Amino acid sequence: MSAKFGLINYNSSRKHISISIPSATEVMSPHIKSVEELRVLGINLSGFNTVVQFFICVSGVFVFYLIYGYLQELIFSVEGFKPFGWYLTLVQFGFYSLFGLVELQLTQDKRRRIPGKTYMMIALLTVGTMGLSNTSLGYLNYPTQVIFKCCKLIPVMIGGVFIQGKRYNVADVSAALCMSLGLIWFTLADSKVAPNFNVTGVVLISLALCADAAIGNVQEKAMKLHNGSNSEMVLYSYSIGFVYILIGLLCVGGLSPAVTFCSQHPLKTYGYAFFFSLTGYFGISFVLALIKLFGALVAVTVTTGRKAMTIVLSFMFFSKPFTFQYVWGGLLVVLGIFLNVYSKNRDKMKLPSLVEIRELLWSRRRGRLLSQNV
Template sequence: MGAEEEKRDEAKLELRILCFDLSALPAWGQFLVCCFGVFFFYLIYGYFQELIFHLEGFKPFGWYLTLLQFALYTCFSFAENQVCKGDRTRKIPLKMYMLIAFLTVATMGLSNSSLGYLNYPTQVIFKSCKLIPVLIGGIIIQAKRYGCIDVTACLCMSIGLIFFTLADSSVSPTFSLYGILLISLALCADAVIGNVQEKVMKQYSASNTEMVLYSYAIGTVYIFIGQLLTGQLVEAFNFCLEYPLYTYGNSFIFALSGYLGVNIVLNLIKSFGALVAVTVTTCRKSLTIVFSFIFFAKPFTYQYVWSGLIVVLGVYLNIYSKNQAAWNAKVKEILSGKIFEKKVSPTLRSSDHIV
């Protein structure tokens, strides 16, 4: 082994997942740990999310599942904040967290609720197409102009979504236009929250742990009040008590795996940059869809495959348009085998690939 190769193998990046410092591992080892974590925890997340909705009678209680998820995320982030060393002072004003919490509730609540009316693969495909409401909103509200690559990416996503949805409506007995409405509204809220989070985190230099703790804690209060006012809280609670292990047990695993997955994705972005992060998370989403068809019996058509690939093409065109110079340089690093030689700056917001 030459001196240059030895130097490359010994290259290390600063990496901390929760309270565990993995900086002692070489960069390639850190990358493998992050990849394994993303695939492992998000595959568990998707499996248990779909499994919960397979319980007969649970379909109307998507918001109650979101309440459990928000409460558990709050507990996990509070425990992490107490155990791990770091600055525990809140930096972002509460009024900003109230807005962020509202958008987070809308994003995750509507997304969870849509699973009562849609196939899980359809939900995943829709969640990959945040660019569509962002681009439309930018044109209508801010009179923005977009380049050819952005427009092409949006067209690819739109065409892929249309054909994927048509395939779902023709073969799935559970297809519902109401589910499409729910996931579309969730997509719009998700497009807004990314900009808000990015702005306030830069302005106040807040940590990811703080953002998760306060946004989900306030969001828990929002959902709890909403469930009380609609009268669904008692009904959902009594229903879940009939199947405590199935509902609460699976919900705990669902929330824990989602929380751990979020942490690992954030570290993957921070340490290895946009190209690597998007590649890993896109592969993860594709594998999640494949596993959904394997573990949960549902009709299949090859239209799912080619329409999904069109959406993936749109996702990559969108990310490439924002980072052309960085991506071209990163591709050269990959081709030359130097991908793990140095740390790169993050070029994506955390909200761009969570779940």
Template sequence: MSRYNLPLPQHSLRQKTLSSSNIVSIPMMTASSPDSIQQKSTSSVAVPLMCFDISHMSTTVQFLLLTSATFFFYLIYGYMQELIFRLDGFRPFGMYLTLIQFGCYVIFGVLENQFKEDKTRKIPLKTYSFLAFLTVSTMGLSNTSVGYLNYATQVIFKCCKLIPVLIGGILIQGKRFNIIDVSACVCMSLGLILFTLADSTVSPEFNLYGIILISLAVCADGVIGNVQEKTIKQHGASNCEVVLYSYAIGFLYILIFLIPSGQLLPAFKFCQKHPIETYGYAVIFSITGYIGVNIVLTLVKIFGALTAVTVTTCRKAITIILSFLFFTKPFTFQYIWSGLIVLLGIYLNLYSKNQVAWNQYFSRLLHRIAEKSTSKYVGSESIV
């Protein structure tokens, strides 16, 4: 990946204002020319990476830095998430963990907003109310599902959120995708089914309720990215604004749910008994998640939703490996080859976005191999 310039969606170059979102969409079958990449790299659009602006760097360097940072912070995020649910008795309190997470995100957002010159809200509260609902759905259901599933199964499901992202792009934004994108979805769906079947036979933690929770979370993921992209490009909102208002309203949603459901007090009492393993780990979990969200928002802003989701999907593959290394759990080789089918789907998705660049590279590679073979044959013939 590091050898190639990642082609940019052509339509993004025609936008007067580019803004960021958690998951923004792009037409996957469009490959950009080198001219379009150069145009993007010389753009005056800010490319924030934590406290730094990397817009002066080339497109390839931007992509590599953003991808590396995404891997680093989200690997810690995933490790802390599974570690929290390893605490005996915490399983029913997934939504309470999400409440803590959202509360931390709001605090971080408020602090970050103090350093902004323009503090004006650009997206209507009505839109943020809908985005908050989707955010609560995807993160709350995802966190809760960890208490009912093998963590590897939860992650492999999230790897396949490319499927609802594609479907959401078609239904929400009227996009069209080619046969390679459709094939990628088929591979991911097949791999997901086989992985789930394997998990159901070997894992004592397999639970149909958990499958339903993570499936709903993935569907919400597919919708939120496309809604965010469309909204943010329309209003030109910043990362900080999107995170602050989405999670602040989402915090209220979760609180309103927990109080009448009777889950708030038991969760609070349980966490009081284990403050380090709950609140302490949750803060680390939230810090890495908040930084990761902002980096992904930047990825979305520059490269589009499907590219951002592809990066986070590859990160999840590494998370699965680390999960098996650090936490004892049942294993079967069906995990490997069903996971490889999912990776094939990811590869097809990447190829769909990079057809021109990849075809040119492989064409040059084959040409060089042919030239070497010919020169070697001619040399041996002259010796004879």
């Protein structure tokens, strides 16, 4: 209901000026009312402080994606399944779209707020990172594939500079270098004790890495600019991606052989794929929450730590050769994660920067040298 107020009439010829005041129900749309709320799988994170929000998101990422990684390797351990990585991605995108539709129906505001063109680009990048990653497992062993995917920290930083105009400090750059060096060391060790490299697999996972590096920054920019929800992002990006993959499989004739094979092993293919997709959907919901709350770089750092844990579980549950070079490479990755966490919490905890630490160490060293000379 609106109230109108006019200027006082001094004469009959003077025109009135009216001012409309919207009622309480018209002040803001239902979406704007819920912008402050951030729900992940029905959990309202808005009532928690930043530390608790971070802990909940990280716990969700680790729990669901560790199960996700185990099921992914389990599916590709089924004899004869390795050529059907793209079909697995199609099934995965179908389940994601269904889960996203169900979750969106449970929300109050069901409108699409991010433009369709943006979703078409996000869907293309999502198809690239997940489809190429799944397909690469037909040519590479699982730890090698995970190691390559962990190297996306530097491309994400580069993407942040060019896509969002971000600037990173010395600690962030040092973290990226430590993690990359550790992952390279891990890969070299793997090539010595378990040489299972294939040029096709390396090309596929490298292309997936490039797409994966870009998608976090594009999602972060779109969600912050249009206040898109997690369920909306999942529904539209994966449903459009489902259409992309379906058209591609129909064009190359890869749909019929995959359907025939999976129909012969429904429990080990569609059964595993359902739980694989379910845990992946839960995991991506927490990743999107991390992106929205803390940015793409923090999300990538957390998912990189999760990948390192996935590698450990892969060695535990699936027989593989082992060398201590894996440990040294993993320690470098952990150092990189520590540097990144240090960089993000330095201002809140009033910690000195790397430059200040270096100057302090240099001044102490110079003082010792002067005292020795005296």
